[in-house]
Amino acid sequence: MARTWRLMGADRRLYESALPGTLGGNRRLRIYGRLDCPSALRWIAKGHYVKNRVFFADGATAVAAGYRPCAICLPAEWRRYKASAGR
Template sequence: MPPLSLIPPGRAGRASPLAHLRRLDCPSELRAIARGGYVTHRVFFADEATAVAAGYRPCARCLPTAYRAWKDDTLARQREERESRPPRKKTV
Protein backbone atom coordinates (compact mmCIF):
# COMPACT_ATOMS: atom_id res chain seq x y z
CA MET A 1 0.00 0.00 0.00
CA PRO A 2 1.35 3.45 -0.84
CA PRO A 3 1.86 6.01 1.91
CA LEU A 4 -0.98 8.44 2.45
CA SER A 5 0.84 11.23 0.61
CA LEU A 6 0.75 9.09 -2.57
CA ILE A 7 -2.99 8.45 -2.41
CA PRO A 8 -4.78 10.40 -5.13
CA PRO A 9 -6.96 13.31 -3.94
CA GLY A 10 -10.40 12.23 -2.82
CA ARG A 11 -9.28 8.69 -1.98
CA ALA A 12 -8.78 8.94 1.78
CA GLY A 13 -11.50 9.06 4.37
CA ARG A 14 -12.46 8.53 7.95
CA ALA A 15 -14.79 5.74 8.92
CA SER A 16 -14.77 5.76 12.67
CA PRO A 17 -16.19 7.95 15.39
CA LEU A 18 -12.66 7.74 16.87
CA ALA A 19 -11.27 10.06 14.18
CA HIS A 20 -8.94 7.64 12.44
CA LEU A 21 -7.83 8.57 8.97
CA ARG A 22 -7.92 5.39 6.89
CA ARG A 23 -7.30 4.33 3.33
CA LEU A 24 -10.50 3.36 1.59
CA ASP A 25 -9.10 -0.16 1.13
CA CYS A 26 -8.02 -0.56 4.79
CA PRO A 27 -8.51 -4.23 5.81
CA SER A 28 -9.79 -3.22 9.25
CA GLU A 29 -12.25 -0.81 7.69
CA LEU A 30 -13.52 -3.34 5.17
CA ARG A 31 -14.08 -5.97 7.90
CA ALA A 32 -15.99 -3.48 10.04
CA ILE A 33 -18.14 -2.40 7.10
CA ALA A 34 -18.88 -6.03 6.26
CA ARG A 35 -20.18 -6.44 9.83
CA GLY A 36 -22.35 -3.33 9.40
CA GLY A 37 -20.14 -0.91 11.33
CA TYR A 38 -18.77 2.55 10.45
CA VAL A 39 -21.11 3.09 7.51
CA THR A 40 -23.04 5.95 9.13
CA HIS A 41 -19.80 7.58 10.39
CA ARG A 42 -17.89 7.77 7.13
CA VAL A 43 -16.40 11.15 6.26
CA PHE A 44 -14.28 11.79 3.19
CA PHE A 45 -11.47 14.29 2.64
CA ALA A 46 -9.91 15.72 -0.48
CA ASP A 47 -6.39 15.20 0.90
CA GLU A 48 -4.30 14.28 3.92
CA ALA A 49 -3.70 17.88 5.03
CA THR A 50 -7.43 18.56 5.32
CA ALA A 51 -7.99 15.42 7.40
CA VAL A 52 -5.09 16.19 9.74
CA ALA A 53 -6.26 19.80 10.14
CA ALA A 54 -9.67 18.43 11.12
CA GLY A 55 -8.05 16.43 13.91
CA TYR A 56 -7.90 12.95 12.41
CA ARG A 57 -4.97 10.64 13.04
CA PRO A 58 -3.56 7.99 10.70
CA CYS A 59 -4.71 4.38 11.07
CA ALA A 60 -2.01 2.11 12.51
CA ARG A 61 -3.14 -0.77 10.30
CA CYS A 62 -3.24 0.71 6.80
CA LEU A 63 -0.94 3.75 7.28
CA PRO A 64 1.74 2.41 9.66
CA THR A 65 4.49 4.86 8.66
CA ALA A 66 2.24 7.91 9.02
CA TYR A 67 0.85 6.49 12.28
CA ARG A 68 4.33 6.01 13.77
CA ALA A 69 5.29 9.57 12.86
CA TRP A 70 2.03 10.89 14.37
CA LYS A 71 2.50 8.84 17.54
CA ASP A 72 6.14 9.87 18.01
CA ASP A 73 5.19 13.54 17.55
CA THR A 74 2.25 13.24 19.95
CA LEU A 75 4.32 11.52 22.64
CA ALA A 76 7.12 14.10 22.30
CA ARG A 77 4.60 16.95 22.68
CA GLN A 78 3.02 15.30 25.73
CA ARG A 79 6.46 14.78 27.30
CA GLU A 80 7.36 18.44 26.73
CA GLU A 81 4.08 19.57 28.29
CA ARG A 82 4.63 17.38 31.36
CA GLU A 83 8.18 18.61 31.82
CA SER A 84 7.18 22.27 31.50
CA ARG A 85 4.55 22.05 34.27
CA PRO A 86 5.54 23.20 37.75
CA PRO A 87 5.97 20.32 40.20
CA ARG A 88 2.93 19.35 42.23
CA LYS A 89 2.80 20.26 45.89
CA LYS A 90 2.68 17.26 48.17
CA THR A 91 -0.27 17.17 50.52
CA VAL A 92 -0.21 15.26 53.75
Protein backbone atom coordinates (compact mmCIF):
# COMPACT_ATOMS: atom_id res chain seq x y z
CA MET A 1 0.00 0.00 0.00
CA ALA A 2 1.37 3.39 -1.00
CA ARG A 3 1.98 5.95 1.71
CA THR A 4 -0.22 9.04 1.76
CA TRP A 5 0.03 12.38 3.53
CA ARG A 6 -2.80 14.46 4.94
CA LEU A 7 -2.81 17.97 3.48
CA MET A 8 -5.16 20.92 3.76
CA GLY A 9 -6.78 22.24 0.61
CA ALA A 10 -7.85 25.75 -0.33
CA ASP A 11 -11.30 24.92 1.08
CA ARG A 12 -9.70 24.17 4.49
CA ARG A 13 -10.62 20.51 4.22
CA LEU A 14 -8.05 17.80 4.83
CA TYR A 15 -7.36 15.31 2.05
CA GLU A 16 -4.99 12.43 1.40
CA SER A 17 -2.16 13.11 -1.04
CA ALA A 18 0.36 10.83 -2.72
CA LEU A 19 2.90 13.66 -2.31
CA PRO A 20 4.01 15.20 1.01
CA GLY A 21 3.30 18.83 1.78
CA THR A 22 6.00 21.40 1.10
CA LEU A 23 4.82 23.85 3.78
CA GLY A 24 3.54 23.54 7.33
CA GLY A 25 0.99 25.68 9.08
CA ASN A 26 -0.72 26.33 12.39
CA ARG A 27 -4.49 25.95 12.25
CA ARG A 28 -5.10 28.19 15.27
CA LEU A 29 -2.80 31.04 14.24
CA ARG A 30 -3.51 30.71 10.49
CA ILE A 31 0.16 31.04 9.61
CA TYR A 32 2.22 28.90 7.22
CA GLY A 33 5.93 28.50 6.55
CA ARG A 34 8.75 26.22 5.54
CA LEU A 35 9.05 22.84 7.23
CA ASP A 36 12.48 23.85 8.54
CA CYS A 37 11.32 27.20 9.97
CA PRO A 38 13.36 27.89 13.12
CA SER A 39 10.43 29.56 14.85
CA ALA A 40 8.03 26.64 14.22
CA LEU A 41 10.69 24.10 15.21
CA ARG A 42 11.17 25.90 18.56
CA TRP A 43 7.43 25.72 19.26
CA ILE A 44 7.32 22.07 18.24
CA ALA A 45 10.27 21.27 20.54
CA LYS A 46 8.38 22.84 23.45
CA GLY A 47 5.42 20.55 22.78
CA HIS A 48 3.21 23.34 21.48
CA TYR A 49 1.87 23.72 17.98
CA VAL A 50 1.82 20.02 17.03
CA LYS A 51 -1.90 19.47 17.67
CA ASN A 52 -2.68 22.44 15.41
CA ARG A 53 -0.18 21.54 12.68
CA VAL A 54 -1.40 21.24 9.09
CA PHE A 55 0.44 20.82 5.81
CA PHE A 56 0.00 22.41 2.39
CA ALA A 57 1.04 21.41 -1.09
CA ASP A 58 2.15 24.99 -1.86
CA GLY A 59 1.91 28.62 -0.79
CA ALA A 60 -0.97 29.47 -3.11
CA THR A 61 -3.12 26.81 -1.44
CA ALA A 62 -2.19 28.08 2.03
CA VAL A 63 -3.12 31.66 1.08
CA ALA A 64 -6.39 30.51 -0.51
CA ALA A 65 -7.20 28.70 2.76
CA GLY A 66 -6.79 31.98 4.62
CA TYR A 67 -3.28 31.52 6.02
CA ARG A 68 -0.58 34.18 6.07
CA PRO A 69 3.13 33.61 5.43
CA CYS A 70 5.63 33.44 8.28
CA ALA A 71 7.78 36.56 8.60
CA ILE A 72 10.75 34.49 9.83
CA CYS A 73 11.15 31.86 7.12
CA LEU A 74 9.25 33.52 4.24
CA PRO A 75 10.17 37.21 4.58
CA ALA A 76 9.59 38.17 0.92
CA GLU A 77 6.15 36.54 0.89
CA TRP A 78 5.33 38.14 4.23
CA ARG A 79 6.27 41.62 2.90
CA ARG A 80 4.00 41.10 -0.12
CA TYR A 81 1.22 39.93 2.19
CA LYS A 82 1.61 42.98 4.46
CA ALA A 83 1.67 45.36 1.48
CA SER A 84 -1.55 43.91 0.07
CA ALA A 85 -3.34 43.45 3.42
CA GLY A 86 -4.25 47.12 3.61
CA ARG A 87 -6.12 47.05 0.29
